[in-house]
Amino acid sequence: MTAPQPAVEMTGISIEFPGVKALDGVDFRLFPGEVHSLMGENGAGKSTLIKALTGVYGCDSGRITVFGTPQTFSGPAQAQAAGISTVYQEVNLCENLSVAENIMLGHEPRRGGRIDWRALRRRSTTFLAQLGLDIDPRSVLSSHSLAVQQLVAISRAMVLDAKVLVLDEPTSSLDTGEVARLFSVMRTLRDRGVAILFVSHFLDQVYEISDRLTVLRNGTLVGEYTVDELPRRRLVSKMIGQSLEALDQLEEAPKRTMAARSTAAPVIEAVGLGRRGSVEPFDLTLHPGEVVGLAGLLGSGRTELARLLYGADHADSGELTVDGTPGRLRGPRAAMKRGIAFSSEHRKAEGIIGDLTVRENLVLALQADRGWARRVPARRTDEIVEKYISALGIRPANPDALVRNLSGGNQQKVLLGRWLATAPKLLILDEPTRGIDVGAKAEIQRLVAQLAADGMSVVFISAELEEVLRLSHRIAVMRDRRKVAEIVNEESTSLDDVVELIATGGTP
Incomplete structure (x- = not known):
């Protein structure tokens, strides 16, 4: 034949x-x-x-x-x-x-x-x-x-x-x-x-x-x-x-540390924060050393909530307290000054600069924070670039390669490294593993768990509810641009529990 x-x-x-x-x-x-x-x-x-x-x-x-x-x-x-x-x-x-x-x-x-x-x-x-x-x-x-x-x-x-x-x-x-x-x-x-x-x-x-x-x-x-x-x-x-055998070790889920964190002063506390036509007023407290997941369907308001926390969108109601100081953030620059970083889901439109090199992209946020008149010293730049290319497994490991020539997943790693270089108190990650392969996804999940263990506060958004459940200490559930529920992610918490909250809008 x-x-x-x-x-x-x-x-x-x-x-x-x-x-x-x-x-x-x-x-x-x-x-x-x-x-x-x-x-x-x-x-x-x-x-x-x-x-x-x-x-x-x-x-x-x-x-x-x-x-x-x-x-x-x-x-x-x-x-x-x-x-x-x-x-x-x-x-x-x-x-x-x-x-x-x-x-x-x-x-x-x-x-x-x-x-x-x-x-x-x-x-x-x-x-x-x-x-x-x-x-x-x-x-x-x-x-x-x-x-x-x-x-x-x-x-x-x-x-x-x-x-x-x-x-x-x-x-x-x-x-x-x-x-x-x-x-x-x-x-x-x-x-x-x-x-x-x-x-x-x-x-x-x-x-x-x-x-x-x-x-x-x-x-x-x-x-x-x-x-x-x-x-x-x-x-x-x-x-x-x-x-x-190596894959078995790679696939082991990061272990959530469920120790009580309420004794630590909040990094951020939002009370009645909202924006008309974007997201209904919500309350949310974020403590050092914990991952708070945002769960919900597409269009539920997860990104809109995150943008209000970062000051990328201006709230028209409520109050945001950062490190005990009440007020509202006037924009991303003010958020960066207060130790808040936001990695957008739209990495091409709002993240990486394709015509710049890996090196230039990695230090971009740090340079913006210092101002263009005070250049990041060359030795410090080299340390940052070497550290995050290695830690995040960016490939190819060539700091002078143009970012536009990297794959989508490696562009995401560069974007993540850029914000980690600023040593933020709060890191907001919007769909950081979308379009990322199995190995890189596991690496990023481990990194998020380690950042929390080291004391950083993390807001984690993902369309994959299993991922939110695996990483989060608490989960805020979103539906129809409203925060409808918030639960402590205990060992007994199941995927079905989260799905039911999304489906019912938090009502029994």
């Missing part, structure tokens, strides 16, 4: 950036009618391989064939013309346009030289129906959830008659129901013969939807496997390059 022809075959792909060997002779195959997951730690080369396939990056060496035809893509348009479409984690559509306009953008039906709007809406409805989306094509895209926007992006790929669909972290901001809907669409497309390349850090999702896996590590190919032949623990072992 003749083996099927790959939809995509990449052979010997190598790509090098200044100071970074991103890919080194990597092979990859993707067949029609399959979901193939690309696995690896942050910095393994997954994003670089995808960008090589989709024409964003050129290859220093190697060959790409699509359905048997050699290709040399000089840009994404050529990749699309060859039948390859990509849907990124951050949907790249025009939110101010209608759903129909986004779907048909660049392929609008015309009559007499003008756009035929009726035909455009009719055709877009057809593509929406193929994905089970019953929404008004005239509605503005921004009025829909991220999950619907991603399905609209997939509908656009169908307009382009995509034979290869690349989904790069499409589920990172979706809830369980939205993930199920996306997977249903993926199975429908797979059964039609579309070749789907899937990237996700959620192992449960990978094993639910995938037919085969390719594992990368440090820019090299580890292997290609069927899902059945590679159990989860073996997969993680191959991703991080450690034995199963």
